[in-house]
Every structure is written in C-alpha cells, then in structure tokens.
Amino acid sequence: MDVDPTKEVRHQTTSSCSTMAGLVPPGATINTDPSNAKSKEDEKVDYFNLPCPIPYEEIHREALMSLKPELFEGLRFDFTKGLNQKFSLSHSVFMGPIEVPSHQTTDALKVPTAHYEFGANYIDPKLMLIGRVLTDGRLSARVKCDLTDNLSLKANAQLTNEDHMSHGMINFDYKGKDYRSQFQFGNGALLGASYIQSVTPRLSLGGEVFWAGQHRKSGIGYAGRYETDKMVATGQVASTGMVALSYVQKLSEKVSLASDFMYNYMSRDVTASVGYDYILRQCRLRGKIDSNGCTAAYLEERLNMGLNFILSAEIDHRKKDYKFGFGLTVG
Template sequence: MELDQKHEVVSEVIGHNGPFGRLSDVYRSFHERREALGLSNPGTVENIAKEVQRDVFLNNLSFSGLRAELTKAFSVAPLFQVSHSLAMGSQMQPPYSYGALYGSSKVFLQGNLDNDLQFSGRFNWRWTQAFVTKTSVQLTSQGNMLSLENDYTGSDFSASLKAVNPSVLDGGITGMVMGSYLQAVTPRLSLGIDAFWTRPAMAYAPELNVSYAARYKAANWMACGQIVPDRGVLEASYWRRLSEKVETGINCNLAFAGIGPGGPMGAMQKEGSVTIGAKYDFRTSSFRAQIDNQGKVSCLLEKVIAPPIRVTFSGEIDHKQNAAKLGLAVSIEAADSEVMEQQEQAPADAGAIPF
C-alpha cells in the first residue's frame, strides 16, 4: 500500500512539474480561452458561399424539357423511400431512372439506376457525432468514378479529406486528393485553407493547388472570398437578406492566368464573370432569378399545388448564344397515413441523417 502511494505521489509531481505537465497546462489554458470566445461551427470550405450558390442562385436547379417524379415513402424513422423519374427533351437527364433511399442516425444509403443501366450510389457512415465517412460510386459507359471522403465537424472548426479515383496500381499514387480546413476565429469571422492534388497518370507530373478562404457572417448578410495564388483566381460572394421573404446575392469570379492570344510572349489572359440573383418566398411557392455579365437570364418558380404535389418551371435565355431553354417538372410525394403520422410525431431533436 505504501509503495502504491509513493508511485501516485511521483506521478503527480512529474505530471505537474515535468514537460508533460507544462504542455497540459498550456493546452488547458488554450482550451479555456477558446471556449470563452463562444465560437460555433463555421461550416465547410466547400459550402463557404452556400447562402449565394445554393439558397439564391439556381445553377444546380435549372433544367430543360419535361420531368415527372413520383416518390413513395414507406417509413420515417428510419427513413426509407423509393422514386421513379421520367424525363423528355433533356440531354442531362435519362428518360427513366429508379431510385431508393435509406437513412438513419448512423447510416445513409442511396442508389439510382437508369434505363441504360448506369448506376450511381452513395454510402455514408457516422462513426461518432462529429466524424462521418462518405463514399460515392458511379458506373457509366463513359467511365467509372469512386470517391472516398472523411468529414470531421468540431465545435468551432471543420476538416475534410477526400480522394477521387485513388490508385496505386501504376507504380505510384494517381487520382485526385482534396483536403480542407475551416476555423472560426471570432463569432463572425472564419478563415480556411483548401488543397487540391491531382495526378491523372504516372506519365504526368503531379500538380498541387492551394487556396485560401475567408468568411464573415453577420445577422442578415454574409461576405466571403477565396483566392488561388498559383492559378491567379479570385472569387468573392456577397449575400443579404432584405426581409423575411427576400434574399439577394452576387458572385464575382476573376482569373488572371493562362496564355493570351499572342502566345507565350503575349499578354496574360484575363477573364471574369459576375452573377446577380434574388429569391422571393411566397406562402406556398418560391421564385428565383439571376443574370450574369454574359447576357444569360434564368428564372425558376416552384409552386406547391397541394402538400404532396409540387410543380417547377425553369426558363433560361442566353442572349450571347441566341438560345433559350424551358423546363416543366411535376413531383408527387405519396405516403400512407401511418407514415404521415410518424412524420408529424417525429421529435425535432432526432438523430440527424449523415447526408
């Protein structure tokens, strides 16, 4: 017993007075000051301009032709649903595709198969509340793609590591590797870094591009920027909420790299694009519109006819190319009465699905 007590005393003396004790005190002091700032998670570098790119702009929402989608939900907790999609007059969408989705607090599964037997799937697994592994695969006639991603969401930072088509079969590492880190410095300001490494084959030299990002978020407006010094690319975005129903955003992209028309001895080529957009939310619908410096005007109207029926209209006019696109989509979400009751009774604090 006396020997055990002596060991405990020696361990306490070393822990408080040795180098480990000093490191522990420094870490404890840093952690306390960090918590005193009251910082929150700033999001990710990939979604640093999500208020502009996802909420206001319709770059990923516009379409052409006719579309119809029928979704059937079988349960809410866990989430399980299947869908049938039909498309006409669109070069981006297949004529028919079948999809299935399953999600719980730990796992997320999604698969799509079209009429040409082209398959795309996603599998996400939540190891802890902060650590999620995401996997996606695409099997098409043009080629296959495999993506592996690990995301860690801390209390005041986010870190991500992603690899696309990684391989060591050619005698070395090939593919694409991306890593990002975004840290909240103050309750409103966040700073981040993003690195992109690519090597399509061993015959090519590897290429590394590093970008730096900053984001400032206030109560009703947001400004962010990202710069890639090696490529001479600068991108800036600004978002503002004018009222409870109106949001606006602007994005500016400038590039000062590349070889101009005069060849290697000519002047450096300069390119730029500016896009301005707005979103208005009605009681049962929403309207988005945007215009860029190339003369392209786009709009998107989403209307809920009834709780299970949604109609979407998309229009685009390209004055520079003298072209126009129109799209109309109808989406129907069906569910049994028991499933609808489960959805209404589901608690708001239920475990989030790792999408």
C-alpha cells in the same frame, strides 16, 4: 409655526443629492440606460467558446441557392413513394435535349434524349444510403455515415459504359468545437484536405490543398467567410487561377438578394451576376442575370400537400440559346 411647503421640498432634494454625491466617486457618470450596459456586455468575446463554422466546401451555399438553381430543359417528372419512415423508392422520367460538345464549333450541339431513373433511399439520423440507376446504363450511389459524434464518412460513385467517365470519391469530415477538417480520396490518385477555423463569432478562415496524381497537378487555396444575421460575405482564391467573391443580403426571412464575381487570372475570364430568392406562402421564386447576358428563373409552386409544380427558364441572348422546362414532383 407655519412651514413653507416649497422650502421643505427644496431641503429634501438638496439632502438627497448630497447623499448621492457621497456614494458616487468624483468624475464618475451614472449610466441610466440599460441598453448601453447590455451592448458593452455583448462586445466581450469569449475566444475559447467560438461557434463551429460550416464546412469549407459550403462557404458559398447561400449565394448558390439564389444564383445556381437546378435549371433544366424539357419535361421532368419525379415520384417518391415512402414504404416506411426510413425507406422510400423514387421514379423519375426526363424527356428533353442534352448538350454535347462539338469539335467543329465552340457551341454545343443539342441531342434529343429520354431516360427513366429508378432510385432507392434509406435515410436514418446516422446513416443515409441513396442509389440511382438509369436506362442508359449509368449507376450512381451516395453514402453518408456518422462514425462518431464528430467524425462522419461521405462517399459517392458513378459507373458508366463510357471510358474514363466513371469516378468515385470518399470524404472524412471531422467536426471540432470551433473548426472543421476534411480529407478526400478519389480515383485517379486524387488527394485533398481542407480546414476552416472560427476566428471570431462572425469570421471564419480556412484553406485547402489537393493533388491529382493522374494529371500531375496540385493546388492550394484560401477562403474567408463573414456572417451576420442580415448578410453573408465570402471570398475564395486558389492557385489554379480562380477568384470567387459572393455577397448575400437578407432583406427579411423570406427575401434575400445575392451577387457573385468569378475571375480566372490565367484564362482572363470574368463573370459577375446578381440574383434573388423570394419565398412566398405557396411558392419559391429564384432568378439571376449575369454579365454574359444570360437570364434565368426557377419557380417551385406547391399545388397541394406532396405535389409541386416546377418551371425553369434560361435565356442567353448572346448565343441565342433559349431553354424552358417544366415538371411535377409528387411525394
């Protein structure tokens, strides 16, 4: 007896569907897309295992890299010689004008100057010592020491021949599992403390307080930071009148755009700026333009291994102030 192949296939399909109907409850749907299951797993947040946030004082660091490069005017030459893996010496020469406040006008006066700077550096995974001495009599030092795996000590000081211009600061930083705290002690009876806590894997909130005993001033501030793989948004407000907002969009691993908004509700000063950070194969270009009509650019070109060429430019059309600088970094 001949069997119709079409009827046989229809019978096998009907029997398999009946078997699946017996295994799956009524009203349930079968998820055949593995990406949907993975996204549901990612939505679950373990609030007892949040990442440690960045320090409170560095919440704007991505925006500062693009909008606040180390601009200078004149000639600069830096040479660093490593004596061993941990100890090195540095020599720096600077020739160019410096701005001195004027009592008669609001514009600063430019005074030509030149100085030589000698430095010594000791860098270890748990200890960093940096010292600088200049020909004009200024002496500066920085220390960073990891006392434990979670507690570190930071100190910086500067001594000058001018009255009331020397200062010193000591910071104790504690790094917790999902929070950071800092205590500050400085000359002039300056006391400060800050704390930042991870609320979600991407959001962290914090606050700070300070007291300047010499000037009889105190203040309190709050800050928030939201970070993803493609963007960073931060906001900060303080009782001193400062309101700071910043946003950084990462277009790729080498290109990022940044913007910030600074407002002081006591002096009514408002400044907004936009900038970029572009990393090429042999150079890095950063620049910005702000609402005051000031345009700036900073270029670091690697000429050879251990040899970098630097160009700095800042143009203020409103004040008719133009600053250009170039330098070399060796070592």
